[in-house]
Amino acid sequence: MAFDPATLRYDARGLIPAIAQEEETGAVLMLAWMNADAVAETLATGRVTYWSRSRQSFWRKGESSGHVQRLVEMRVDCDRDCLLLIVDQTGPACHTNRHACFYTAIREGAEVEIMSPEE
Amino acid sequence: MAFDPATLRYDARGLIPAIAQEEETGAVLMLAWMNADAVAETLATGRVTYWSRSRQSFWRKGESSGHVQRLVEMRVDCDRDCLLLIVDQTGPACHTNRHACFYTAIREGAEVEIMSPEE
Numbered sequence: 071m072a073f074d075p076a077t078l079r080y081d082a083r084g085l086i087p088a089i090a091q092e093e094e095t096g097a098v099l100m101l102a103w104m105n106a107d108a109v110a111e112t113l114a115t116g117r118v119t120y121w122s123r124s125r126q127s128f129w130r131k132g133e134s135s136g137h138v139q140r141l142v143e144m145r146v147d148c149d150r151d152c153l154l155l156i157v158d159q160t161g162p163a164c165h166t167n168r169h170a171c172f173y174t175a176i177r178e179g180a181e182v183e184i185m186s187p188e189e
Numbered sequence: 190m191a192f193d194p195a196t197l198r199y200d201a202r203g204l205i206p207a208i209a210q211e212e213e214t215g216a217v218l219m220l221a222w223m224n225a226d227a228v229a230e231t232l233a234t235g236r237v238t239y240w241s242r243s244r245q246s247f248w249r250k251g252e253s254s255g256h257v258q259r260l261v262e263m264r265v266d267c268d269r270d271c272l273l274l275i276v277d278q279t280g281p282a283c284h285t286n287r288h289a290c291f292y293t294a295i296r297e298g299a300e301v302e303i304m305s306p307e308e
Binding site: 072073087089091096098100101113143144145146147148149152154164165166168171172173174175176177179180181184 | 206217232266267273283292294
């Protein structure tokens with residue numbers, strides 16, 4: 071069946087969470103949000119575009135930093151209220167210059183840094 | 190520093206999204222939600238416990254199905270508003286009996302099933 075972004079389940083703000091996973095490494099890079107227009111634009115362009123909750127505008131990942139995400143495949147979950155984006159990531163995905171946003175871990179009750187910023 | 194679940198950023202409902210990734214395969218299994226008590230219980234017991242938005246109660250993953258998730262490691266993202274759970278998954282993670290919840294993909298403009306239920 072042809073895919074229609076309107077068939078996804080958005081929250082009260084009209085948003086759906088999207089997980090970006092790197093195809094090459096399997097690393098979970100980040101989670102951000104999309105509205106229906108961002109879903110459509112991402113599919114149409116192959117460039118991952120989120121919705122910025124703070125700026126209330128499209129967030130074309132990497133537009134200013136150059137750290138773009140190329141969409142390899144978009145997947146939908148059983149409840150249709152979450153997306154998994156398989157991506158090719160150029161440069162670090164995180165605004166802290168780390169490869170991924172999940173850079174601390176809880177180990178033996180303490181939070182420790184497990185990933186350093188890239189050079 | 191000792192980890193305090195209160196240092197995470199919860200949404201207006203008091204919830205934070207948690208992504209479960211399988212340690213053995215790297216597969217992204219599902220996304221569900223936790224409140225601060227679910228975060229604390231998951232860390233204390235090593236059994237992944239979400240907060241069920243529909244039932245408004247703890248959702249000890251696998252309690253009825255036996256398809257438990259053992260926590261290997263909890264990670265926190267840069268904005269402290271999303272968790273990544275590295276888990277050992279027993280049986281299928283999805284209530285549809287599939288290994289993961291992300292079982293359709295958008296390919297050439299159409300949504301297609303890419304994962305079958307387990308036997």
